[in-house]
Amino acid sequence: MNKLLDVVALLGAAVLGLxxxxxxxxxxxxxxxxxxxxxxxxxxxxxxxxxxxxxxSLPVVALTALFTGMVLALQSxxxxxxxxxxxxxxxxxxxxxxxxLGPVLAGLMVSGRAGAAMAAELGTMRVTDQIDALSTxxxxxxxxLVAPRLLAGMIAMPLLVVLADxxxxxxxxxxxxxxxxxxxxxxxxxTFANLQVEDVxxxxxxxxxxxxxxxxxxxxxxYRSKGGAQGVGTATTSAxxxxxxxxxxxxxxxxxxxxxx
Amino acid sequence: MSQVKIxxxxxxxxxxxxxxLDGVDLDIAQGTGMVVIGGSGxxxxxxxxxxxxLVTPDAGVIEIDGEDVLKAPKxxxxxxxxxxxxxxxxxALFDSLPVWENVTFGLLAQKxxxxxxxxxxxVEVLAQVxxxxxxxxxxxxxxxxxxxxxxxxxxxxxxxxxIILFDEPTTGLDPIMGAVIDELIVDCVKRLGSTSISITHxxxxxxxxGDNAAMLxxxxxxxxxxxxxxxxxxxxxxNQFTHGLAEGPIRMALRR
Numbered sequence: 001m002n003k004l005l006d007v008v009a010l011l012g013a014a015v016l017g018l019x020x021x022x023x024x025x026x027x028x029x030x031x032x033x034x035x036x037x038x039x040x041x042x043x044x045x046x047x048x049x050x051x052x053x054x055x056x057s058l059p060v061v062a063l064t065a066l067f068t069g070m071v072l073a074l075q076s077x078x079x080x081x082x083x084x085x086x087x088x089x090x091x092x093x094x095x096x097x098x099x100x101l102g103p104v105l106a107g108l109m110v111s112g113r114a115g116a117a118m119a120a121e122l123g124t125m126r127v128t129d130q131i132d133a134l135s136t137x138x139x140x141x142x143x144x145l146v147a148p149r150l151l152a153g154m155i156a157m158p159l160l161v162v163l164a165d166x167x168x169x170x171x172x173x174x175x176x177x178x179x180x181x182x183x184x185x186x187x188x189x190x191t192f193a194n195l196q197v198e199d200v201x202x203x204x205x206x207x208x209x210x211x212x213x214x215x216x217x218x219x220x221x222x223y224r225s226k227g228g229a230q231g232v233g234t235a236t237t238s239a240x241x242x243x244x245x246x247x248x249x250x251x252x253x254x255x256x257x258x259x260x261x
Numbered sequence: 262m263s264q265v266k267i268x269x270x271x272x273x274x275x276x277x278x279x280x281x282l283d284g285v286d287l288d289i290a291q292g293t294g295m296v297v298i299g300g301s302g303x304x305x306x307x308x309x310x311x312x313x314x315l316v317t318p319d320a321g322v323i324e325i326d327g328e329d330v331l332k333a334p335k336x337x338x339x340x341x342x343x344x345x346x347x348x349x350x351x352x353a354l355f356d357s358l359p360v361w362e363n364v365t366f367g368l369l370a371q372k373x374x375x376x377x378x379x380x381x382x383x384v385e386v387l388a389q390v391x392x393x394x395x396x397x398x399x400x401x402x403x404x405x406x407x408x409x410x411x412x413x414x415x416x417x418x419x420x421x422x423x424i425i426l427f428d429e430p431t432t433g434l435d436p437i438m439g440a441v442i443d444e445l446i447v448d449c450v451k452r453l454g455s456t457s458i459s460i461t462h463x464x465x466x467x468x469x470x471g472d473n474a475a476m477l478x479x480x481x482x483x484x485x486x487x488x489x490x491x492x493x494x495x496x497x498x499x500n501q502f503t504h505g506l507a508e509g510p511i512r513m514a515l516r517r
Contacts, residue, residue, distance in 0.1 A: 121357075129353035132315050136347040137367035137416075138339075 028146075028220050035140065035147035045148035053114040053149075053215070054156030058163065060113055061106045065164035068101055069093060069171025077180050089176060090190035097168035098195065098203045103157075104251050106164045107210035110157065111243040115218040118149060119239035122222025123232035131223070146223065149215040157211025158204040165203065202258040209254060210247050217243035265324075266291040266424065266456040267312065272321030274307050281307050282318070283480030289473075294450060294457040296471030296488055298464075298502065300511060303477040305460040309426045312458070314342050325424070343371065346422035346455075348446075350429045352413035354401035360387070361397040364415045371420065386415045390445050407438040411445065418449045425450060427459040431466045443469040464503050467491060476502065478511070 076089045122145060125131050134141045169191060176182040218239045225235035265288045272285040281304040289295045297305050310316040312323055314330070323330050330338045346367075354363050361383035368374040374382055384394045390411040401409055410430065417425055430446060431439035443466050450457050450470075461467050467474060471488035476499050478484075484499045491503050501509030 124356075128351055129349045130355055132310075132313075133347070133349055133353040133355070135315060136313055136342075136345065138343055138370045139366070 024224075025216075025220055028223070029216055031142050032146040032150050032216065032219065035143040036151050038143070040143070042144060042148050045144065046152050049149045049152035049215075050156050052117065053110060053152050053211070054160055057106075057110045057113050057156075057160060060109050061160050061164050062167050064105050064109050065097070065102060065167040066171040068105055069097055069168035069173075070175045071171075072096055072101070072168075073172035073175040073180070077176075086180075087190065089180075089182075090172070090187050091194040093172035093176075094169050094191045094195050095199060097172070098165045098199045100203070100251075100255070102161045102164040102168055103203045103206040103210060104247065106157065106160050106207065107214065107247040107251075108244055110160065110211075111214045111217075111247065112240055114153075115214040115239050115243045116236050118215065118218030119222035119225070119236045120232055122219055123225035123235040126223060126225050127228055127231060141223075146219045149219055150212060153211035153215030154208045155211070157207040157214070161203055161207035165200065198258075202254075205258065206251060206254050209250060213246045213250065214243050217246065263293075264291045265289065266326065267458070268322070268324040268327075269308075269312075270322040270324075272308070272311060272323065273319045274304065274311065274316065275319060280480055282311075282321075285321070285477070285480070285482055287475055287482055287485070289456055289458060291456055292454050293472040294447075294459060294470055294488075296459045296461060296467040296474040296491075297477060298461065298467060298474060298491070299477035300502065304480060305477055306428060308477070309347075309428060309458055309460060312424075312426065313345060313347060314338065344423040346417035346420060346425045348410075348413050348417045348425070348427045348430055350432055352401070352409040354409055354413055354416070356401055358401075359397070360399050360401065360404070360412050363401065363412060364397075364419050366416065367420045373420070382419070383415075386419045387412070389418070389449065390415045391441075406433055407435075407442070410434060410438075410442050414442070414445060414449065418453060421453050423453075423455055425453075425455045425457045427457060427461075427470070429460055429462065430470075431461065431463050436465075439463065439466060440469070446470050464491065 072093050073089055076092045077086060080086050080088055080092075122131070125145070131141045131145070134144055173184075173187055173191070176187050177184050221235040221239040221242070225231045267287075267289040269285055269287040272282050273280075274282040281302075285304075285308060287295070297308065299305050307316055311318045318331065321331070325341045325344075328337075328341060330341050333341060355366070358366070361380045364383040364386050365374055365379040368382065369376060369379055380397060383397050387394065387396055392408065392411050392415070396404070396408065396412070401412065404412065414430075427446060430442055434442060446457075446459075447470055449455075457470070459467075459470050461470075468488055468491070474486060474488040474491050475482050476484040478498055484494065484496050486494065491499065494500060497510050500506070501511050
């Protein structure tokens, strides 16, 4: 009986902990978003965060998208050739990349690069009292550190995904025309004939949401880190893991919302 | 006693079951320096963080110029605290900014200074703490520990605050550099006519920078008096702490 009570107590504590975590995260997010719209504004910091999240993630996102498009073309050919549907490869590649793989893979890569860096930077600032120092210098840390990153994440990710879309399609085109013997004109015609504005827009909406999530989890975990170097390490890991899980879960939710029959 | 600048009454703070401050009472007179000593974990940092608003006490009163900052509306509390400068234990300089931006950060945030004039102001304040103008363009990571402390001091005094808080200002410095920092602190505080609270474990430093001293022990102010009396008092708790004696009432209390 006592063991059963212990298990119930453990479960209860875990649930309470989870609820407290979600509550804390929601308040943090609400505070961060509210500071985006309230002065003073820090355009220089938004620009810097934009460079960190967007510009410096270009190589990793570009390579990921290019190779994914190439693999997708090859794998699609393997399957479709078995029932004579090779002509559908262009459509599969462009729709998969724009609607799904572009935003999700870019999100995961940016989370591993920029989200981790954010958590490490804010975590270090927390454990070295720099965040407290901001408060003593008439500066709200949420406004100075968090709001610019949230805004930059939401702007940078869609732009990265536009690039990922183009390179993913280009990767498929390269494999299809150079390896699988497709005609360049036919492949491109087939690509654009089946692509609709909604496909691209739905991917960009996902990208903006993922950009917010990456910045939010990076800032949240870094901001509340404690315990020196180990705490910063834990915050960094948590930022990447939580952002990745949220990206995948929200991807389904957004796909459901943006689903077109 | 001259006019009281900071009055603390019945200040309490607990973290879970651990009671850190258990009714702290302390008065700091205008233009004087109060040194707070006490063992590790006795709540010295929590005390000054409560004054700064970085920690919210569970109960008590913190008055600045007779106004309770804990009960004041948010904006008013912010205004009252805007007159406080702080030197953090490890400097807490912003790694991502050059020295000149660190020094003038508060002035720029309060819009008391245009960005174009900030560098000149920083050079002026850096000179007050004995640093060359060339330091202004460096990054904090390019400075030695002593220089970082000086830059942090420059940042704390740049806005000419009425109150300055020092958290272990000489920690991590060699004795000579520690004495230099103490001298700078005394110079700056006297020149600005500021009121100061300093936390330190360094008795030599306490003698140099404090007019008065208080010892925190078991969550309360155990002893207060003139700073020079720290080393001569017959109080057994203070005596054990200031002379670094292994045996005494503090250790006995820990064993209980």
